[in-house]
Amino acid sequence: MSHTVVEAAYLVAAVCFVLSLMWMSHPSTSRRGVIAGELGMLLAIIGTLLLKEVVDYPMIAAALLLGSAIGVPLAYLMPMTAIPQRTALSHSLGALAVALIGVVEINKLAAAGAGFSFTSATLSFEMTLGFLTCTASLMAFGKLQELLPTRPMMFKGQRPANLAVFVAAVGCAVALALHPQNGALLVAFVALASVFGVMLVAPIGGADMPTVIALLNAYAGLAASAMGFALANKLLIITGALDGASGFILAVIMCRAMNRSFANVMFGGFGQVAAAATGGEARPVRSASEEDAALMLENANSVVIVPGYGMAVAQAQHKVAELYQALIAKGIDVRFAIHPVAGRMPGHMNVLLAEANIPYERLVEMDDINGDLGSTDIALVIGANDVVNPAARDDPKSAIAGMPIIEADKARTVMVIKRSMNAGFAGIENELYHLDKTHMLFGDAKSFVGGVVKALSGGSGLH
Amino acid sequence: MPALPVNPDLIAVFVLAAFLGFQLIRRVSTLLHSPLMSLTNAIAAVAVVGAIINLGEAHAGPLARTLGFIATTAATVNLVSGFLITDRMLKMFKKDKPQP
Numbered sequence: 001m002s003h004t005v006v007e008a009a010y011l012v013a014a015v016c017f018v019l020s021l022m023w024m025s026h027p028s029t030s031r032r033g034v035i036a037g038e039l040g041m042l043l044a045i046i047g048t049l050l051l052k053e054v055v056d057y058p059m060i061a062a063a064l065l066l067g068s069a070i071g072v073p074l075a076y077l078m079p080m081t082a083i084p085q086r087t088a089l090s091h092s093l094g095a096l097a098v099a100l101i102g103v104v105e106i107n108k109l110a111a112a113g114a115g116f117s118f119t120s121a122t123l124s125f126e127m128t129l130g131f132l133t134c135t136a137s138l139m140a141f142g143k144l145q146e147l148l149p150t151r152p153m154m155f156k157g158q159r160p161a162n163l164a165v166f167v168a169a170v171g172c173a174v175a176l177a178l179h180p181q182n183g184a185l186l187v188a189f190v191a192l193a194s195v196f197g198v199m200l201v202a203p204i205g206g207a208d209m210p211t212v213i214a215l216l217n218a219y220a221g222l223a224a225s226a227m228g229f230a231l232a233n234k235l236l237i238i239t240g241a242l243d244g245a246s247g248f249i250l251a252v253i254m255c256r257a258m259n260r261s262f263a264n265v266m267f268g269g270f271g272q273v274a275a276a277a278t279g280g281e282a283r284p285v286r287s288a289s290e291e292d293a294a295l296m297l298e299n300a301n302s303v304v305i306v307p308g309y310g311m312a313v314a315q316a317q318h319k320v321a322e323l324y325q326a327l328i329a330k331g332i333d334v335r336f337a338i339h340p341v342a343g344r345m346p347g348h349m350n351v352l353l354a355e356a357n358i359p360y361e362r363l364v365e366m367d368d369i370n371g372d373l374g375s376t377d378i379a380l381v382i383g384a385n386d387v388v389n390p391a392a393r394d395d396p397k398s399a400i401a402g403m404p405i406i407e408a409d410k411a412r413t414v415m416v417i418k419r420s421m422n423a424g425f426a427g428i429e430n431e432l433y434h435l436d437k438t439h440m441l442f443g444d445a446k447s448f449v450g451g452v453v454k455a456l457s458g459g460s461g462l463h
Numbered sequence: 464m465p466a467l468p469v470n471p472d473l474i475a476v477f478v479l480a481a482f483l484g485f486q487l488i489r490r491v492s493t494l495l496h497s498p499l500m501s502l503t504n505a506i507a508a509v510a511v512v513g514a515i516i517n518l519g520e521a522h523a524g525p526l527a528r529t530l531g532f533i534a535t536t537a538a539t540v541n542l543v544s545g546f547l548i549t550d551r552m553l554k555m556f557k558k559d560k561p562q563p
Contacts, residue, residue, distance in 0.1 A: 014532055021487040027556040034550045037506050041542055048512045054519035056528075061529045063518060067539020074540065075547035080555075083497055086548065090504050097534040097541070101513040104527045104534075120467045120536050217500060224510050229473055231513055237473060238480040243507040245484025250496060340493065347496030352550050357561035365493055450517050 009047030010235040014305025017239055021246075027360055044235060049341050080355045081312050084209065084344040085144040088228070091216045092137035098223045099336070101271035103186070105230055110181035115388075119230050124177040126226035128169060130362040133219040135197030139446050140212055144344055144390025147255050150206035162199050169193045204265070207309075209344045211265045218247030250346045257366075258339035259392075259402040285421065288439035290451030294416055296324075296439070298456060300377035302333040304369060306406050307349050308342045310383020310418070314445035320382060321356035323449050325457045336381075337369045337406045379411035381432075383418075383445050389430045399428055414438040417445050498552040505545025511538035 015038045024032030024363060045064075046053060052231060055305075078086050085138035106123045114120065141150035204212055225240025227233075257260060288296075297303060305324070311317060327334045336358065342349045348364050373379060380389050388408040391398040408414055409432050418440060433440060443449055491499050511534075518524065518531030 005501070013509070016510075018483065018487070019489045020502065020506065021484070021491070021499075024495060025490040026492055026503060026551070027486075027494060029557075030495060030498065030553045030556070031550060034502065034546055035552065037502060037549075038546050041506070041546070044512055045515070048515050050494060051516065051520075053521065054516060055521045056519040056523070058521050059528065060515055060535065063465075063535035064539050068538040068543045069543075071540040071543030072547065073546040075551065078548065083501075083548075087497075087500055088503065088543070089499070090545060093537040094504060094507055094541050096476070097508070097514055097538040098510050100534040100537075101510065101517055104530050105513075107526060116482070133467060179558070202527045212501070221503070221507055224507050227475060227513055228538060229469070229477070230471065231516075232470065233512065234473065235509060236513065239506055239509045241477050241480035242484040242487070243503045245481050246499060246503040249485065249545065253493075253496075261548070267478040299543045345497060346500060347498070349496045351497045355558070357557065360494055361558045361559045363494060364530040377472050383478075394560065404560050407521065439472065442553050447560075 008048055010233075013040040013044040014031060014093045014235050014238045015049070016043065037150065043330065070237060072173050080351055081315060082145075083351060084213065084348060087213055087345055088137045088141040088144055088216070091213070091220050091303055092134050092141060095130045095133035095137060095216075095220045095223060098227050099127050099134055099190075099222070101227060102127035102130055102230070102306055103190070105227075106176070106180050109184075110404065112276055114180060115304075116178045120180045122226050122230040123180075124173040124189075126171045126230060127176075127189070129223035129226065131193035131218050132169070132197035132200065133216050133223060135194045136201045136212075137197075137216050137220075139198055139201035140204075140209060140394045141214065141326045143204075143206065145207060152204040153192060158203060160201075162400075163194070165192060165199055169196050178297045184188075193453060198215055206344065207341070208265050210341050210346055211251055211258070211260075211262075211350070212343075213345050214247050214249070214250035214254055215262070217249060219242050220256075221245070221247055226342055243449075254341055256347060258403060259400070259404065283434055285440045286432050286436075286438065288415070290441075290448060291455045293439070293441055293448075293457035294452045296413060296415070297327060297332070297380075297452065298330060300332055302335075302376045303327060303378045303380060304335050304337050304373060304376045304436045306337045306339075306379060306381045306384050306388055306408055306413065307353065308382065308387060309344060309348075310385075311386040312352055312383070315381060316382065316445035316449055317352040317356040319446050319449040321353070321358055322453045323456075324358055324362075326453050330456075331436060335364050335369065337366065337373075337408075338363050339366050339384070339406050342387055366404060366406050372412075373407050373410040376411040378413045378415060379408035380438025381408055381414065381416040381418075382449070383417075385430060386428065388432055389428060391431055395429075401433060409435060412437065415441055417443065417448050419444065494556065495553075498549045499553070501545050502549045503550060505542050508538045508542035508545060511535060511542060514538050 016036045020037035023029040102234040169192035221243030228236030390409045392400045392403040516535035
């Protein structure tokens with residue numbers, strides 16, 4: 001088949017991918033975006049199968065079928081609360097594919113007896129990103145799935161050790177670019193880059209996962225783009241650049257939402273340090289029962305619910321949706337305040353609440369809702385902690401000083417559903433719990449909200 | 464100065480695509496950041512193109528075939544599950560029904 005046909009298929013595929021991202025801008029057009037993406041992918045694969053050097057169709061069909069046989073159940077059986085894990089896993093698989101293609105290509109160069117070239121340099125770069133993203137994403141997966149401890153894993157001399165492995169891996173990459181035919185070097189390089197990926201994510205705590213996942217997304221994209229350079233394939237360059245840009249922008253948004261830099265997230269070991277600093281003498285708080293909470297909610301005109309990772313852990317989103325239905329049935333205005341880093345990946349809370357049938361107009365971004373909180377009757381915090389801690393705004397010495405927060409403390413009454421008085425991820429005392437207008441609702445988020453819903457429908461008839 | 468060993472066209476393509484990417488992603492509603500990530504993930508699985516070439520070439524050796532097979536399978540898992548789960552997520556985002 002003529003090369004022009006393949007090039008044309010790739011070009012149309014690239015256009016499809018651009019349209020796909022364009023349509024993702026709004027929920028009303030986003031599903032069209034998925035169709036455009038699928039169409040682009042189909043064209044890219046068909047175009048490649050038409051290349052005259054591709055001959056082994058049975059093997060290709062076997063791999064495509066095996067991949068689909070794993071991918072389809074993965075997509076349909078995965079619960080929505082596990083979306084962060086799935087994302088980490090797919091970054092790992094994507095990076096693995098790119099890295100392995102790099103190994104095959106550098107072997108081709110070696111077989112041809114080639115020395116240093118632009119291709120060998122981009123392949124080295126591509127494989128470095130590929131292998132480190134693969135193992136780093138696997139680590140992130142392990143932490144999100146709680147196969148590994150979610151607290152930062154730290155040891156003495158960690159930073160010098162990380163730096164040493166990084167320098168060694170980059171050194172090997174450079175040497176490999178200069179001598180692509182050195183097989184032993186390739187093995188050492190793969191090992192070092194993989195180990196560095198593990199070491200990179202080990203010291204990162206659970207609450208920093210949104211940034212890390214976004215950053216790994218950017219790396220995976222860049223690796224794909226680098227592969228495009230090595231293969232002189234414009235479709236791969238374009239797609240990798242789009243993916244990389246997406247990951248990078250999300251990482252920047254996450255960092256801003258925590259008032260931290262990339263370096264601080266990657267090398268901070270934040271949770272560990274702050275947790276060690278908590279002394280923690282017990283201070284009095286006011287608690288309330290399910291019935292008290294129901295009574296207060298019933299008498300409110302406006303309620304803002306602030307969900308956090310705790311809601312996902314307790315799988316409470318469906319009970320929260322029942323509460324939402326019960327309250328709007330009584331004519332109460334209910335909205336949700338979404339902090340950008342609430343949860344374990346960008347947009348995590350939105351997906352969970354959408355799954356529970358909360359209309360998306362009710363999910364309001366932090367910056368858009370903060371102005372309204374002063375005139376809100378009740379702010380109900382469910383499983384969120386640091387993102388509503390007024391210390392971030394008021395105490396310049398706090399470990400989270402300067403982090404933008406949802407100003408739940410401005411509401412007339414604050415209710416916080418929480419398991420116990422244990423400090424949150426950052427291990428920082430939260431002043432919000434000790435305000436006069438705050439009622440602590442102790443218990444599991446799912447059963448507590450369920451109790452409130454029951455009390456509401458029991459109808460004390462006050463309205 | 465020796466000529467650059469790289470085709471400058473490719474660099475132009477990369478720079479323009481990255482710029483376009485930034486402009487497009489900036490416009491994506493924060494509501495959809497999770498599905499956005501799984502969509503870009505699925506799209507990036509277009510690396511399957513390189514893997515298919517590795518696997519299917521007439522002169523591919525055993526190493527190239529094995530790694531090509533693993534890479535094709537891994538990328539296919541991503542593209543299939545990525546598109547399907549993105550759609551599954553997006554289906555859940557519903558508009559508010561007008562209150563009776």
